[in-house]
Amino acid sequence: MTPLAPDPASLRGLRLFSGLDAAALAEIVRSAHTRRIGKGTTIFSQGDRAALCHALIDGRVKIVQTGADGQQLVVRYIGAGEMFGTAAVFSGGIYPADALAMVDCVGVHWTAATMGELMERYPRIALNALDIVGRRLQEVQTRLRELSTERVERRVAHALLRLVRQAGRRVGNGVEIDFPLSRQDIAEMTGTTLHTVSRILSGWEGQGIVEGGRQQVTIRQPHALVAIAEDLPRPETPEEK
Amino acid sequence: MTPLAPDPASLRGLRLFSGLDAAALAEIVRSAHTRRIGKGTTIFSQGDRAALCHALIDGRVKIVQTGADGQQLVVRYIGAGEMFGTAAVFSGGIYPADALAMVDCVGVHWTAATMGELMERYPRIALNALDIVGRRLQEVQTRLRELSTERVERRVAHALLRLVRQAGRRVGNGVEIDFPLSRQDIAEMTGTTLHTVSRILSGWEGQGIVEGGRQQVTIRQPHALVAIAEDLPRPETPEEK
DNA sequence: CGTCCCGTTTGCGCCGGCGCAAAGAGACGC
């Protein structure tokens, strides 16, 4: 992990620091530690003491929780501008999951003590963190309800739609999930197996709704996916070509 | 809902306000609205604008999220001393679930604006809220992993163990969950049906692990339940009588 | 360029648990 000089412009873009004045931002920049993180790096591990508050400047980080039997849940993908590991610092002090760099990244971090002082001095930071953690709580609650009450196909549709919103990139024939996403990853987000995900995606591909690829999904008919997710009648889907 | 005079002692006991000095607590008491809430009351509804931050002084509140198809998830039970609906106020401003009084309750609330001002003036409140919401996020993430990766029996065991920690009351032959808890409630916490919960509990009852009853569960052998939850070899369980 | 590894796809038997149906017991209101 290679240290870098903090870039004030990118720190200013972090959601955690929105609404702060120039003096506050200057202090935040002064105490920030910025670095490159190579693809595949474990930034922190489940069960470790939560010593640092992290945020991502560039790249993509996967947050994965592992149970005692080795089974994994993909909790979340972190994109540029987002914090991670911060809630743990203020809630119990143990990271509840691993943070893995999916691609080469640029990250920034603060010690727990520094962030605590910043929050006491600038309550806006604490309120922003509360907003972020509260939204994540709502999302996870929604996923819990989906997993409790919906069949796999709908769950996969919901998961893909969330990913499109978070990491969708327009390409020629649809919207691509803009980072490597395997069938196993999708399975670990939706409580199923890679085989089931593969079968579902193959079926949708046959209907022109998605286009698959190795660690890759492109959504060609988002509205069809919404209909599946919401268990609505399917619109007629002309085969586009 | 019958207004009451705020009781400073019970407000002081709220987790949200721990670590505050007397001046802060006096201000909190001044702006608090306390009232009785009858059993069965809907305190707020899913989809409503999140206008009030709530906390419970006495009683038990169930937080339930309902999907578009009417299927329900029991998100959480709120006990005395706990806040509820507060995260929603600071995260998007819409309540994501209903809050229902399970028994007669005493509740307290503040307007969103008042709580926002209190948090700006006393950052400790925001940090406490962050701690509480962060712990809830961790719990829901853990439940999501359990639901994704464990069979029903283990999930029910985990759910009962959580309830024991939260609302367990020692009685003559074990630990009772100290509020009305139906098989349907347990099912809605664990992503299964009431029939499956009933079958599991009947089986455990036959082994002396629990004792059932109408809207009632008493855990007689907590260690056996832990072994089930963690998929450990079962200890020999002598039939106590 | 060749080889190896990993990800994807597909067939299929099996199983956990859903959900219908019915019976019984307890709580509640008149």
Add this chain to the structure above:
DNA sequence: GCGTCTCTTTGCGCCGGCGCAAACGGGACG
């Protein structure tokens, strides 16, 4: 006390999806 409603229990057929196995193809690496 009686009637009604709700909750719990249990039998059982059915189905969604798990997980084993095998084949194929693409990408990474030497």
